[in-house]
Amino acid sequence: CxxxxxxxxxxxxxxxxxxxxxxxxxxxxxxxxxxxxxxxxxxxxxxxxxxxxxxxxxxxxxxxxxxxxxxxxxxxxxxxxxxxxxxxxxxxxxxxxxxxxxxxxxxxxxxxxxxxxxxxxxxxxxxxxxxxxxxxxxxxxxAGVFPLWFAPVQARILNITDDQADYCQAVYEQLRKAGIRIEKDVRNEKLNYKIREAQLAKIPYMLIVGDKEKEHGTVTVRLRDGKNLPPLSIQEFATKVAEECQAGRGI
CATH class of the missing domain: 3.30.930.10 (Bira Bifunctional Protein; Domain 2)
Structure with missing residues (x-):
């Protein structure tokens, strides 16, 4: 200059x-x-x-x-x-x-x-x-508990039984297209075990999928601190993440 x-x-x-x-x-x-x-x-x-x-x-x-x-x-x-x-x-x-x-x-x-x-x-x-x-x-x-906007993984999908594996894949693909950094855990393990692993990994959102969620096209949202949110549609969850990232990022 x-x-x-x-x-x-x-x-x-x-x-x-x-x-x-x-x-x-x-x-x-x-x-x-x-x-x-x-x-x-x-x-x-x-x-x-x-x-x-x-x-x-x-x-x-x-x-x-x-x-x-x-x-x-x-x-x-x-x-x-x-x-x-x-x-x-x-x-x-x-x-x-x-x-x-x-x-x-x-x-x-x-x-x-x-x-x-x-x-x-x-x-x-x-x-x-x-x-x-x-x-x-x-x-x-x-301490690894990153704000949502720069968390390496923002959400992880957890199925209850193998019957929801196909729906988990559909949810995964839809949210990936929405730009959400997401993983899915469809292993043949107990749900509580998978929840515990996600909490230890400090992932902000766990999306729990059972027969009811599959039937209604929703996900049950669990926070890493153990709190639960009401069931949300896939689009509602994607919108929530986008709004939270925008509000928290500020740059």
Missing amino acids: RPDQLEEEIFNILELNLHILKTFGFVDYDIYLSTRPEKYVGSDENWQRATDALKLALEKKGLEFMIDPGEGVFYGPKIDIKIKDILGRAWQCSTIQVDFNLPERFEMSYTGADNNEHQPIMIHRALMGSLERFIGVLIEHY
Whole structure:
């Protein structure tokens, strides 16, 4: 971006970053402004301008932050967001970094309003940081009990006897077409055993199918916490999942 766009761009990235963290359920975090280290590239003027832009964006957003002296990278200052999991442990995930080095090394330029060539400023944004670390923190934060919208498996169909196996397949295919991440368990096992396994897997919804459900084209919905919902048609359940995902996701 242009130097005069730096503060606005940082503010927009910061807003997106915090929105993503909130969507995933992280509302407890510490923010650090990491300043110039002993060894660095770029002019003192550029470093001060970038540090001021990062600081102003944080202040404009009304965020509390701490100064981390000398912990910026050699090519520019940065904002570090360390999220806290359910145990209160801090994990560095999100970063917003100003880079003076790469635009110079790649000989980047743009034509300004004065018709002269100018070097842009590069902003690095790592909205989640290391994806592997972020997923690991997510798993521990929720203890595997993920919100419906990003649960790997959103529902599992459980039949009572082999007589409902064909209906289970029909329900499975219909819900898969509706975009629901679903599994079916038609093993010759007792229903309570299959329910227990689904609960241990922390699957949000169990769809129990017996002769009555097969006859009426419905499913009995059981939540992973053991609560039961009234029987629903296949379309009603698909609509419920879509609405719940939309409400919970927010992104």
